[in-house]
Every structure is written in C-alpha cells, then in structure tokens.
Amino acid sequence: MTYCVGLRLDHGLVFMSDTRTNAGVDNFATSRKMFTWSVPGERMITVMTAGNLATTQSMISLLEERSKAAEERDPSILRQETMFQVARLVGATLKEVIADSSGNGQDAADQFGASVIVGGQIKGGQPTIFLIYPQGNFIEVTDDTPFFQIGETKYGKPILVRAYDQTMGFEETVKLLLVSFDSTVKSNLSVAPPFDLQVYPADSFDASRTKRIEENDPIYQTISDGWGDALKTAFQQLPSYPL
Amino acid sequence: MTYCVGLRLDHGLVFMSDTRTNAGVDNFATSRKMFTWSVPGERMITVMTAGNLATTQSMISLLEERSKAAEERDPSILRQETMFQVARLVGATLKEVIADSSGNGQDAADQFGASVIVGGQIKGGQPTIFLIYPQGNFIEVTDDTPFFQIGETKYGKPILVRAYDQTMGFEETVKLLLVSFDSTVKSNLSVAPPFDLQVYPADSFDASRTKRIEENDPIYQTISDGWGDALKTAFQQLPSYPL
Numbered sequence: 493m494t495y496c497v498g499l500r501l502d503h504g505l506v507f508m509s510d511t512r513t514n515a516g517v518d519n520f521a522t523s524r525k526m527f528t529w530s531v532p533g534e535r536m537i538t539v540m541t542a543g544n545l546a547t548t549q550s551m552i553s554l555l556e557e558r559s560k561a562a563e564e565r566d567p568s569i570l571r572q573e574t575m576f577q578v579a580r581l582v583g584a585t586l587k588e589v590i591a592d593s594s595g596n597g598q599d600a601a602d603q604f605g606a607s608v609i610v611g612g613q614i615k616g617g618q619p620t621i622f623l624i625y626p627q628g629n630f631i632e633v634t635d636d637t638p639f640f641q642i643g644e645t646k647y648g649k650p651i652l653v654r655a656y657d658q659t660m661g662f663e664e665t666v667k668l669l670l671v672s673f674d675s676t677v678k679s680n681l682s683v684a685p686p687f688d689l690q691v692y693p694a695d696s697f698d699a700s701r702t703k704r705i706e707e708n709d710p711i712y713q714t715i716s717d718g719w720g721d722a723l724k725t726a727f728q729q730l731p732s733y734p735l
Numbered sequence: 736m737t738y739c740v741g742l743r744l745d746h747g748l749v750f751m752s753d754t755r756t757n758a759g760v761d762n763f764a765t766s767r768k769m770f771t772w773s774v775p776g777e778r779m780i781t782v783m784t785a786g787n788l789a790t791t792q793s794m795i796s797l798l799e800e801r802s803k804a805a806e807e808r809d810p811s812i813l814r815q816e817t818m819f820q821v822a823r824l825v826g827a828t829l830k831e832v833i834a835d836s837s838g839n840g841q842d843a844a845d846q847f848g849a850s851v852i853v854g855g856q857i858k859g860g861q862p863t864i865f866l867i868y869p870q871g872n873f874i875e876v877t878d879d880t881p882f883f884q885i886g887e888t889k890y891g892k893p894i895l896v897r898a899y900d901q902t903m904g905f906e907e908t909v910k911l912l913l914v915s916f917d918s919t920v921k922s923n924l925s926v927a928p929p930f931d932l933q934v935y936p937a938d939s940f941d942a943s944r945t946k947r948i949e950e951n952d953p954i955y956q957t958i959s960d961g962w963g964d965a966l967k968t969a970f971q972q973l974p975s976y977p978l
Binding site for chain 1: 889890892893894896897898904905906907909910911913914918921922934944946954955957958961962963965966967968969970972973974975976977978
C-alpha cells in the first residue's frame with residue numbers, strides 16, 4: 493500500500509508521502525512517491541502516487557519525457573498554463589499507461605490502477621490540489637474538502653478530520669500529518685517511514701522546502717510516543733458510560 | 736457495512752455492534768446484528784454478524800432451528816459442551832449457508848460472504864471470543880489479541896490499540912467502544928447508531944446486561960462531542976515539527 497496526503501491551508505500547501513512499496517509482505521522496498529517540477533519564481537508542481545508501482549513509475553517517466561534523449565527533453569508539465577491543465581496532462585498520462593498495461597481496458601483500472609495527487613501553483617493562479625483517478629478524471633480541493641488522501645486512507649483520517657484547521661501554521665500541520673501517518677504505520681505494515689515532506693508557502697514559487705523524515709527522527713519519535721500518552725489522557729477526561 | 740467489536744477483559748466480555756444495513760447509499764435500514772442464547776446459571780453465548788444480510792439472517796435462523804416447528808426446536812447451540820464446539824457449530828452453519836447461496840463454491844465467499852464474532856462462557860470453561868471466517872474456520876482471542884473487530888474495522892482501530900487495557904472496568908470499556916464507534920460513524924455512512932451493547936461479567940452466566948444506545952443518548956453525545964475537543968487538546972500538547 494502507500495499513504496499520501498496533500499493539504500491546502502490559508503498559508504499554502506503541505507504534502508507528505510510514505511516510501512514503502514511492496515508485493516506481498518515478503519517483498520518490500522523503499523521507493524520515492526513524491527516528485528516535484530519547478531521553475532523558481534514561476535511554478536511549483538508536486539505529484540504523489542499510490543497504486544501499481546510499474547504504472548506510477550512509468551507515468552512519472554513519461555511526464556519527465558524520458559522517452560526522449562536527455563538534451564531534447566522539455567517536459568510539457570513545465571509548459572502548462574494553469575494547474576487545471578497540469579491535472580489534465582497527468583490524468584491523460586496515467587490513463588494512457590494503465591491502458592497500455594492491459595489488453596482489456598475494463599479490468600485495467602483494477603489490475604494496474606493507481607491514484608495520484610497533484611498540487612502546486614503556477615504564476616497567475618492560486619495554490620491548489622487535485623486528486624486524479626485511474627480513469628484520468630479528477631477532483632479539486634474546496635473549502636469543504638481541503639485535503640486529499642490516497643492509499644491506506646482510513647486509519648489516519650479521523651485525526652485529520654478532527655484537528656485540521658485551514659488557518660494552521662506549517663509546523664502545526666506537519667505535526668498533524670505525523671500523527672496521522674503514525675496511526676497508519678502502527679496499523680498497516682505496508683506503510684512505513686521514511687516520510688517525504690514538502691511545504692509550499694503560497695506565492696513563493698519555491699520548491700526547496702523539502703525534507704525526508706527518517707524513522708529515528710527525534711521529533712517524530714517524540715510525537716509518536718507522546719500521542720499514545722496524550723490519547724490516553726484525553727480518553728480519561730471523558731465521562732464513563734454508566735451501566 | 737457494519738462495525739462490531741468483541742473484547743475480552745479480566746472481568747469478563749463486552750460486545751458492541753451497530754445496526755445499519757445497506758445495499759447502496761440509497762437503500763439502508765436498521766437491523767439487529769447481535770444475537771444471544773443463554774441458559775441462566777449455565778451458559779451465555781453472543782453472536783455478532785457482518786456481511787451479506789441474507790447470509791447472516793439465514794445463519795441465525797438455522798442456529799435457532801427455525802426450519803423446525805416451534806415446539807420441536809431445541810437449538811443445538813444450547814447443547815454444545817464448550818465454547819470451542821459452539822464456534823465449530825457456528826462456523827459450519829455459516830459455511831453451509833454461503834455454499835447454498837452459490838453454485839460455484841469458490842466465488843461464494845466473496846459474493847455472499849460474512850464474518851461472525853462468537854463469544855460467551857459455558858459452565859466449566861473460561862469466557863472467550865472467536866472470530867469466524869466465511870470459510871467456517873476461526874481464531875480465538877489471546878492475551879496478545881484480546882479483541883476482534885468485524886466490518887468497517889479501520890477507523891476505530893487506532894484508539895482501541897492505544898487505550899485498551901485488560902484490567903479496565905466495564906464502564907471505562909463501554910466509553911472506549913463508544914469512542915471507537917463514533918470515529919467509525921463519522922467516517923463511514925454505512926455504520927450508524929443505535930448501538931447494541933452487551934456486558935458479560937465472568938462466571939455470571941447472565942445475559943441480561945444489554946442496552947441499546949440511541950443516537951440521542953446524552954452520555955454518547957457527551958463522549959462524541961468531548962472526544963473532538965479532547966483530541967484537539969491532546970494534539971496541542973505535542974511538540975510542533977520545527978522546519
């Protein structure tokens with residue numbers, strides 16, 4: 493599996509992805525699932541992927557135009573005029589890869605399927621995030637649905653729903669994501685650190701605020717250990733159910 | 736979907752189930768998923784079901800021997816000598832119903848499948864709980880795995896894992912289950928109150944401690960509302976992630 497979250501705040505965007513890939517519990521590895529294209533001062537685009545690894549790697553390679561010689565590459569993702577057009581390009585590429593992998597188009601989405609989160613900002617537009625389905629169509633974040641999850645979304649959702657606030661600062665948001673990721677890691681062996689993090693302040697057009705958070709990161713450890721205790725304390729404060 | 740939890744404590748057993756059944760979001764109803772057989776002073780057996788409603792209702796009817804005239808019924812579930820034998824009987828009944836529903840046995844478990852939690856105590860034995868698979872085989876709770884969930888298990892699992900303690904009292908345990916159920920209800924439309932509750936003190940052989948907790952139950956409302964605030968407070972106590 494996989495766990496990725498893309499989250500829109502008043503101040504900008506935050507992306508986090510895990511790095512575990514597996515084919516059965518006896519065959520797992522670490523693989524990057526977050527990819528960024530940027531032109532400083534002009535655009536920042538981040539893509540996160542979940543699903544069949546052959547599909548998602550192939551999609552990323554096509555977006556990077558690796559089918560061309562290195563000197564001829566001019567990725568069209570860097571020439572789209574709006575984030576909506578970027579989402580259409582990524583959706584079309586994803587759909588094409590899935591169709592290529594399978595003779596019968598109907599089953600392809602199940603067998604070679606993948607989901608993608610695409611977010612970022614292009615000069616002249618607002619920062620935004622899209623969730624792209626294996627069929628190539630997509631939805632955009634709104635005030636009502638300000639974040640998207642892909643992969644193993646269930647364990648980590650309750651805390652996101654309860655604690656997310658669009659006015660949160662970046663550091664607080666990363667803490668929230670680490671709690672959500674930690675709950676997922678504790679419940680699903682196919683999600684694991686290190687986590688890739690990207691923080692994007694609105695209108696910065698700067699892709700440099702990235703970090704890989706390792707399993708032994710002391711702050712992550714503190715949050716992970718502290719969350720168990722904090723949950724127990726929170727739980728004890730509630731009234732018992734009289735029988 | 737469905738959400739049921741059966742939990743073993745030092746003091747006894749606690750069972751909780753939701754009551755929503757649905758075939759698509761446009762077709763839902765309230766249906767009991769918790770069933771109890773007892774002989775006061777001698778045995779208490781509770782069954783909770785998740786999965787295809789035709790399968791689980793048929794299984795319960797067979798266990799109650801409704802294929803016989805009322806006066807001839809003598810349910811064999813009341814004549815098994817141990818909880819292990821009860822689990823075998825329920826497993827065999829479940830497997831039989833699923834096989835009956837389908838011509839090709841291989842696909843049956845997917846299409847007409849169901850899972851069952853069976854717990855209780857028979858004089859001479861300990862209180863225990865079994866999780867029964869659609870294939871009719873089963874596993875039993877242990878000190879390492881002291882509870883079973885069926886149905887929509889993911890949203891409500893993290894708090895169970897973090898806050899469960901085998902020495903907990905019954906009232907504390909019901910509070911824990913209500914938090915777990917509330918997290919699930921908030922994330923999955925196919926799980927909903929009222930909740931059926933059964934508390935079984937070890938060696939009581941008494942099935943009378945049952946309650947239906949309605950959506951507007953004031954204590955449930957307090958726990959539900961309070962948990963959101965308590966989570967936020969717990970979250971604020973953790974250190975932020977410095978960027």
